[in-house]
Amino acid sequence: MMKWRHGLLFPLILAICLGGLSAWLGRISEVNIEEVELNPNEPQYSMVDIDGRRFDEQGRLKENLNAEVAWQLPKSDEVTFEKPQLIFYDNGKLLYKVESNEAGYDTETRTVVFKENVVLTKTAETQRPAGILKTSNLTVDTQTKIAETKAPVEYRYGDSYGTANGMVYDYNKGFLNLPSRVKAIIYDPNNI
Structure with a gap:
């Protein structure tokens, strides 16, 4: 037992x-997971010395965005950049670049709003002359390749130059629209 x-x-x-x-x-x-509410006035993350590149289907450089500093606030779709430079390419060839002191990139709409000392530089192409535009702010839609502002602008497009209040530049059409208060000297390269 x-x-x-x-x-x-x-x-x-x-x-x-x-x-x-x-x-x-x-x-x-x-x-135990404890969720902490982030301060909405402080960056959720920040980055230094940004160099982002987007390539086309053939592996050629399509867009290049670089900046000294970037940050994003919590619950925001906008990324803020200091000293940004956005460069666009087509088939690996430089189209134009936009530089400023500050910019905001909306990740949903893929638009960039450049602020303070904005300079857009367009390279010369076979059918289109080089150009440069200076303004205080500029919105660039990276999908449609349209740049626009309602602020005063100074521009030079080939031998033509002038000032205006506001502008819309459609890269695909090669069309610069200056809607109001235009002062310009325009040269037609076919009549020179």
Whole structure:
């Protein structure tokens, strides 16, 4: 009868020890996740010396965005850049670049709003002359390749130059629209 008690006692003690060990391991391995609300006025993240590149389907450089500093606030779709430079390419050839003191990139609409000392430089192409435009702010839609502002602008497009209040430049059409208060000297390269 003594054998029977020891034969039953060992599995019972083993089961109790294993159950206790399992409960103890379960308790110490629990991770309590505490969600902390971020300060909406402080960056969720920030980066230094940005150099982002986007390539086309053939692997050629399509867009290059670089900046000294970038940051994004919590619950915001806009990334803010200091001293940004956005450069566009087509088939690996430089089209134009936009530089300013500050910019905001909306990740949803893929538009960039350049602010303070904005300079847009367009390289010369076979059918289109080089150009440069200076203004205080400029919105660039990276999808449609349209740049626009309502602020005063100074521009030079080939041998033509002038000033205006506001402008819309459609790269795909090669069309610069100056809607109001235009002062310009325009040269037609075909009549020179």
